[in-house]
Amino acid sequence: MSDSVLGTAPSPATDGIRCSDAEREQVRAALYAAAGEGRLTMDEVEDRLGRLEEARFRHELAAMTADLPAPETAEVATGWRPVLAAAGRTLAADVAVLLGRSAQPAPARRRVLMIVVAVIVLLLLASVVAQGFEPHGFEPRGPMRG
Numbered sequence: 364m365s366d367s368v369l370g371t372a373p374s375p376a377t378d379g380i381r382c383s384d385a386e387r388e389q390v391r392a393a394l395y396a397a398a399g400e401g402r403l404t405m406d407e408v409e410d411r412l413g414r415l416e417e418a419r420f421r422h423e424l425a426a427m428t429a430d431l432p433a434p435e436t437a438e439v440a441t442g443w444r445p446v447l448a449a450a451g452r453t454l455a456a457d458v459a460v461l462l463g464r465s466a467q468p469a470p471a472r473r474r475v476l477m478i479v480v481a482v483i484v485l486l487l488l489a490s491v492v493a494q495g496f497e498p499h500g501f502e503p504r505g506p507m508r509g
Contacts, residue, residue: 379420387415390424397431 397403411427418424457477
């Protein structure tokens with residue numbers, strides 16, 4: 364029978380919300396970060412990590428980080444900037460793989476695909492340069508014969 368059925372006030376443990384593995388992982392990361400910043404000793408971290416594995420409710424997790432500063436929240440970027448930044452990082456990683464400067468080699472299929480794409484881009488650029496640029500688009504060169 365539960366405490367509420369017996370007429371006594373429910374305890375925080377029976378009335379609390381259970382914590383998830385992801386929430387435990389967030390607390391674990393916060394404890395490691397605090398140790399890295401010198402806010403906790405390794406003994407304190409080990410003690411809290413031991414209690415972390417036994418914790419079942421959210422309020423138990425909150426108690427483990429109550430004496431630590433709240434993590435800084437990063438601003439969420441909107442618009443095209445995050446998309447362009449991600450594309451730039453991907454392009455830089457692909458170029459590093461092509462040049463052999465990557466720590467992890469790319470699978471052969473991806474490497475071949477990147478080379479094919481690079482050749483196509485170079486051919487397109489060469490054709491545009493060979494045609495020349497006109498202010499009103501592409502104009503035929505020389506007199507037209509008809």
